[in-house]
Amino acid sequence: MATKMITELVSDLSGRPIERGKGRSIDFSYEGVLYRVDLTNDELADFENALRPYLEAGRKIEGQRRRTSAASTKKHAFDPAAVRAWAASQGIAVSPRGRIKAEVVEKYRAAGH
Numbered sequence: 226m227a228t229k230m231i232t233e234l235v236s237d238l239s240g241r242p243i244e245r246g247k248g249r250s251i252d253f254s255y256e257g258v259l260y261r262v263d264l265t266n267d268e269l270a271d272f273e274n275a276l277r278p279y280l281e282a283g284r285k286i287e288g289q290r291r292r293t294s295a296a297s298t299k300k301h302a303f304d305p306a307a308v309r310a311w312a313a314s315q316g317i318a319v320s321p322r323g324r325i326k327a328e329v330v331e332k333y334r335a336a337g338h
C-alpha cells in the first residue's frame with residue numbers, strides 16, 4: 226500500500242488554504258526578531274503596501290544578514306558543559322541542567338577560560 230503525504234500552505238491571517246502559485250511565505254525582521262508568515266497574494270499585496278512608506282524611507286543594510294537567535298553566537302557565549310566541569314573542579318555547586326548563574330560564569334572567565 227502506498228502512502229501519499231500532502232503539505233498544504235495555509236494563510237496565517239485568514240486560515241484559508243493557499244493554492245499553488247497564489248501565495249507564499251514571507252520572512253521579515255523587526256526589533257532583531259526574524260518572523261515568517263504565510264500569505265495569499267492579496268494579503269501579500271496588503272503587507273507590501275503597508276510597508277512601502279517605511280521601506281522607501283529606510284536604509285538598506287547591504288552585506289549583513291541577521292541570524293535567528295538559535296543560530297546566532299552571542300559575543301559572550303560559553304560552553305555550559307565546560308563551565309559545569311570547571312565549577313565542579315573548584316568545588317562550586319552548579320545544577321546539572323538549566324541556567325548557570327552569572328557569577329559562576331564570571332569566575333570561570335576570570336580564571337582564564
